[in-house]
Amino acid sequence: MSERQGIAVIDYKAGNATSVLKALRALGQSAEITADPARITAAGKLVLPGVGHFQATGRLEASGIAAAIRESIARGAPFLGICVGMQWLFEGSAEAEGWPGLGAFPGRCEHFPSAVKAPHVGWNQVRVAPQSRLMRGVESGSYFYYSHSFRGPVAPQTVAVTDYGGEFSAAVERGNVMGVQFHPEKSGPAGLRVLQNFVELAC
Amino acid sequence: MLTKRIIACLDVKGGRAVKGVQFVDLVDAGDPAELAWRHANAGADEIVLLDIAATHEERGTLIETVRRTAKELFIPFTVGGGIRSAGDAAAVFDAGADKISVNSAAVAEPALIDEIGRSFGAQAVIVAIDARRSTAGRDPVGEAEVFVRGGRVRAGRRVLDWAREAESRGAGEILLTSMDADGTRAGFDCELTARVSEAVQIPVIASGGAGSAEHFIQVFQAGKAHAALAAGIFHFGVADARALKMELERSGVSVRLPC
Numbered sequence A: 001m002s003e004r005q006g007i008a009v010i011d012y013k014a015g016n017a018t019s020v021l022k023a024l025r026a027l028g029q030s031a032e033i034t035a036d037p038a039r040i041t042a043a044g045k046l047v048l049p050g051v052g053h054f055q056a057t058g059r060l061e062a063s064g065i066a067a068a069i070r071e072s073i074a075r076g077a078p079f080l081g082i083c084v085g086m087q088w089l090f091e092g093s094a095e096a097e098g099w100p101g102l103g104a105f106p107g108r109c110e111h112f113p114s115a116v117k118a119p120h121v122g123w124n125q126v127r128v129a130p131q132s133r134l135m136r137g138v139e140s141g142s143y144f145y146y147s148h149s150f151r152g153p154v155a156p157q158t159v160a161v162t163d164y165g166g167e168f169s170a171a172v173e174r175g176n177v178m179g180v181q182f183h184p185e186k187s188g189p190a191g192l193r194v195l196q197n198f199v200e201l202a203c
Numbered sequence B: 001m002l003t004k005r006i007i008a009c010l011d012v013k014g015g016r017a018v019k020g021v022q023f024v025d026l027v028d029a030g031d032p033a034e035l036a037w038r039h040a041n042a043g044a045d046e047i048v049l050l051d052i053a054a055t056h057e058e059r060g061t062l063i064e065t066v067r068r069t070a071k072e073l074f075i076p077f078t079v080g081g082g083i084r085s086a087g088d089a090a091a092v093f094d095a096g097a098d099k100i101s102v103n104s105a106a107v108a109e110p111a112l113i114d115e116i117g118r119s120f121g122a123q124a125v126i127v128a129i130d131a132r133r134s135t136a137g138r139d140p141v142g143e144a145e146v147f148v149r150g151g152r153v154r155a156g157r158r159v160l161d162w163a164r165e166a167e168s169r170g171a172g173e174i175l176l177t178s179m180d181a182d183g184t185r186a187g188f189d190c191e192l193t194a195r196v197s198e199a200v201q202i203p204v205i206a207s208g209g210a211g212s213a214e215h216f217i218q219v220f221q222a223g224k225a226h227a228a229l230a231a232g233i234f235h236f237g238v239a240d241a242r243a244l245k246m247e248l249e250r251s252g253v254s255v256r257l258p259c
Helices: A017-026 A035-043 A056-063 A064-074 A188-199 B032-041 B056-071 B086-094 B104-108 B112-121 B159-168 B190-199 B213-221 B243-251
Strands: A005-010 A030-033 A043-048 A079-082 A108-111 A121-127 A141-147 A157-161 A167-173 A175-182 B006-013 B016-018 B027-030 B045-050 B077-080 B098-104 B125-131 B144-146 B153-158 B173-178 B204-207 B227-230
Touching: A005 A017, A005 A035, A017 A030, A017 A188, A017 B056, A030 A035, A035 A043, A043 A064, A043 A188, A108 B077, A121 A157, A141 A188, A157 B016, A175 B032, A188 B125, B006 B032, B006 B056, B006 B243, B016 B032, B016 B173, B027 B032, B045 B056, B056 B077, B056 B086, B077 B125, B086 B098, B086 B112, B086 B243, B098 B153, B104 B112, B104 B144, B112 B125, B125 B159, B144 B159, B144 B243, B153 B159, B159 B173, B159 B190, B173 B190, B173 B227, B190 B213, B213 B227, B213 B243
Parallel strands: A005 A030, A005 A043, A043 A079, A079 A175, B006 B045, B006 B227, B045 B077, B077 B098, B098 B125, B125 B173, B173 B204, B204 B227
Antiparallel strands: A121 A141, A157 A167, A167 A175, B006 B016, B016 B027, B125 B144, B144 B153
């Protein structure tokens, strides 16, 4: 287990994995973009980026990537889902009925209520739970960059919330499985802090 | 609270940033990568890089500029100008852009919006609209017209209709430039911006006419804009995005501060 190194940024053709890779490398990490289940299980940590449609996560099951992710998570490898990559950690999404999520967190992702404009695009604030490892050093009131129309519910494992048409999960954390709805790779110094917290977790 | 965004815009030509105060009299204002980084550190919420020459010959230069600019930029980064196909868009995304903006090519071939959106996500497609108020109609704002090719050619479409179509085809945001206000420094066309913003669900970025912090307050309040493009303003009077945002905050506009 200790010889497993590096970060696999999982490519499933759902948006730009390059920007996540760039941010991890800027933090001095050895990281690669891959869709190869063998490379994924060989990595010390996993990042599942994603922008776009929830249905794209269907490729995870079809390609054997989901099985590789489950294996790594069971072994204890830190996992970070970003945006749609985080939504996939819930049980599913109203965006793509019939495409199950990983089910690491309870509840389903829903569209924003019609009272607010969607998509939710731009910088919004978080309220952070003090015990969070992922959000360590991030003060409540800090801003992160969002771009999404669906959002995960507040769960017992939610460690940060954002309010837009009601509160939703900005970050979730259960053991080695974590997710953020915002884009840490696009959120300036606050976002890099979250990625730094993630890369510092023991494999 | 979701904040209003200040987007720093860099016009580039031949790999250099230029001050687009007067289109024909371009002044070399430096290295785009360095300027983008400085704007990000000075509090800009996003960076837009606009290739104003956008010639086929200079495409390679642009891609290299995008690559260098994206390298150390950790806020959203949009590239526009001369994107005529999904292949052009792919090259720019590959080089590190988060979003692209399309203008004339989308008017000529609206399916381009759907196509790029399917490949890279709707949030990654900004449809830029160059608008001019109608001079003939009874409702100059409601009947405002779309112009293409750098504002030189009438497209034969109404701005409100085109904005709605762009949204229905999956555009993530609208970048609305008022040709009437552009270059005047007399303020944004708030009335037009508000009409477009009310017509669509997606965010509207206002552009054209900024000359003071007060103009930004107006376009965020009366103009109902979600974001505003700042180009020339940082060259005359307002020091940087942070200074601008502090003025906005004092007037009750929600902005990302500290930044």
